[in-house]
Amino acid sequence: MSLKKGKTIGLAAIIAIAAPLSLPFTVSGEVFELNSLSSLYEGVSFDHDMHIEATEDNCTVCHHHTAGTPPEEPDCVRCHRNSGEADSPKCSDCHVAEPFSAANLDRQYNTPNLYHTAKPGLKAVYHLNCLGCHQETGGPTGCQDCHTMTDKGEKFYNTGHYAPKEKPGGQSSGHH
């Protein structure tokens, strides 16, 4: 009983902390505002056109198999060779915003024959996908190169207005 209650409280807390659960993409031209998760940081303005150019129209660099381009990862090819284009290629359609919610954990533990058992959450895949590539291709890699820290973030990281008083040298800086 108490476990169930705890789970509910936990879920409520996660929802309360997380940003508004509206559509993850606010399409404006071909620049997406990735802001569904913004909390400690502002959202990211993502120039889709520029990335299409940078990847030379190879959607699979970012989209696995979901955009119609066949996957290249040998591990994915095993099952997804002929998967074709998905109804929606959006990251958030498969990678949930709250991977640690009681419902999602329950689904993970209790779905028989679930192959993608440790599917990373939306925040993780954004960072893994973008940052992983940026590190290799020389794109921006500092936290604040892509999104500015919010007031809540400054409080969380004890920085900016909330930096420890006595000991100087606490200027926030971007990170690789």
Added chain:
Amino acid sequence: MKKIDRRNFIKGSLAGGLTAAATGKAKNASAAGGTFGGYPDSMGVLVDLTKCIGCRTCEAACNKEQGLPEPDRPFDDYSVFDEHRHGGLPRRTTEGAYTVVNKYEVEGREHPLFRKFQCNHCNEPACLTSCFVNAYTKTPEGAVIYNPKVCVGCRTCMIACPFYVPAYSYSSPINPVVKKCIMCYDTRLQFGRPPACVEACPQGVMTFGKRKDLIDLAHETIENKPDKYVDHVYGEKEVGGTSWMYISDVPFEEIGFDTHLGPDPILNYVKDFLAIVPMVLCIWPALFTGFHLLATRKNANKDDSNKA
């Protein structure tokens, strides 16, 4: 008055000693034969060290979740990675930080490797077995927690821990106690939720789940990318298994992990010896009092007869 029969006394004491020795030995055998091995459904965390970028968000999350004191420097100050303790050792956990991230420059690796350090929550914790006031508990959920009200601040657990995890509240002169990561048991784990650091990580470095599932996942991950990962799941076997486990693309000994700990829980190294202690305490006083009486009785009798 009945005189002590020397022969009967020796016979009796020898028989008693042998019985005690035999029972002691039997106890040892059964204990060594079956180790505890951890709760079957305990939770764990699998850390993929290849993914960590050293953003220190986990440190900040831990600080807030556990209500720890304000840090000396902001959590987005990355110069802390250049801080070293005496002997060039990297940062370790303190009373004000139950987890720290350290940076390792690895030769031949394009980027430095970052490693999060916190309590590994052993299946058979050395801290727990070493604690003489029983302050520690290994919960069925997998966390190694402790009761600070019981802790007397003896710091035996700090010496017992093979990972040097427990820290000490040196700043508290009145009632210093041991401080360490409790896997967010109070606020999260007991309700089925992952520790705060796991949830805060922007890179999904840590996977939360049942320990036995995580072991499968770890081996599967290594199998899928054998060129990337080192074929070793650190924590699967070490010191009897730990709730926190690690996979890496760099040999573990190069990034500060002790790879010589062996698969036996620390307890096994002292169990045999400790089993003898009660035997010694019970038999030796009786035995040597007996010897003493035998050795002095004669003189006492002699004195008595001289007087008579």
